[in-house]
Amino acid sequence: MTRRGLILDGGTGRELERIGAPFRQPEWSALALMEAPEFVRTVHDNYIKAGADVITTNSYAVVPFHIGEERFERDGEILAARAGQIARDAADASTERPILVAGSLPPVFGSYQPQLFDADRAQHYLGVLVKGMNSTVDIWLAETQSSLSEARAVFEAIKDTGKPLWISFTLRDDVAPDALPEPQLRSHETVKAAAELVVALGAEAMLFNCSMPEVMEAAIETANATFQSLGADVQVGVYANAFPSQQDDEEANATLTEVRNDLGPDAYGAWAQRWAASGASIIGGCCGIGTDHIHALAGEYRCV
Numbered sequence: 001m002t003r004r005g006l007i008l009d010g011g012t013g014r015e016l017e018r019i020g021a022p023f024r025q026p027e028w029s030a031l032a033l034m035e036a037p038e039f040v041r042t043v044h045d046n047y048i049k050a051g052a053d054v055i056t057t058n059s060y061a062v063v064p065f066h067i068g069e070e071r072f073e074r075d076g077e078i079l080a081a082r083a084g085q086i087a088r089d090a091a092d093a094s095t096e097r098p099i100l101v102a103g104s105l106p107p108v109f110g111s112y113q114p115q116l117f118d119a120d121r122a123q124h125y126l127g128v129l130v131k132g133m134n135s136t137v138d139i140w141l142a143e144t145q146s147s148l149s150e151a152r153a154v155f156e157a158i159k160d161t162g163k164p165l166w167i168s169f170t171l172r173d174d175v176a177p178d179a180l181p182e183p184q185l186r187s188h189e190t191v192k193a194a195a196e197l198v199v200a201l202g203a204e205a206m207l208f209n210c211s212m213p214e215v216m217e218a219a220i221e222t223a224n225a226t227f228q229s230l231g232a233d234v235q236v237g238v239y240a241n242a243f244p245s246q247q248d249d250e251e252a253n254a255t256l257t258e259v260r261n262d263l264g265p266d267a268y269g270a271w272a273q274r275w276a277a278s279g280a281s282i283i284g285g286c287c288g289i290g291t292d293h294i295h296a297l298a299g300e301y302r303c304v
Helices: 013-018 030-035 037-050 069-092 119-133 148-158 191-201 213-230 265-277 291-301
Strands: 054-056 100-105 139-145 165-169 205-209 235-240 282-285
Touching: 013 037, 030 037, 030 069, 037 054, 037 069, 037 291, 054 069, 054 139, 069 100, 069 119, 100 119, 100 148, 119 148, 139 148, 139 205, 148 165, 148 191, 165 191, 165 235, 191 205, 191 213, 205 213, 213 235, 213 265, 235 265, 265 282, 265 291, 282 291
Parallel strands: 054 100, 100 139, 139 165, 165 205, 205 235, 235 282
Antiparallel strands: none
């Protein structure tokens, strides 16, 4: 790795399950936030100990898709505030190095579902999350964005907070990368168009997450080439998942997807090395990538 960068944490849901937290569908990672928030703190602490520079609030599943419309309207802001405060407390307790808290803003109609996007409803849902977390987070992290419309909605929701925005897109991994003319989002919009939008919105970083490691390298190269052509200084990051290929008609986190057995810490670290060589300076993990992976990244692949 040739430039200074940051290590993100890994996936939250599977880590909660691994340490024995309450965990089931449809609530997913929100269940621990509701019933046993001490487990959420443990996950943050574990990732910090593993070497993460950035921890992400456990707010991804605090949406009607996971907790239901009625509960969201009643408790959404409270749960978002709880997620933000738990992460803030964990970050502030670190004595070894500064830890950033990223406020997770998910695709509010479900992962991999760009066809369900509704801009008006999205602003309401995102507004609840932003209001709950604004006082405790350092940056906003729009996660698993399947389309340009989803990313625009997040920008609208956070633009008056004065805090930096990182936008992370999920990529098509239903076909081999060389089968596409260029890297694409799950909406089939291009990564080039997404990078142009990132510049237009003034985001500080563009990332790719919740897709297979195999599709990340081409996206990094496309993003960096686009930024160079525009004269834009935008960091690029990656946090892949450990899922098999997800087809267009599948919903992430709709079921407990089996995790691949060929992406242990060493194998994932080899991918990270390739991403760094292609220009990624922010690297972590998504679903199925845990503390052992982050420890390996921090110990062997940190961009320092």
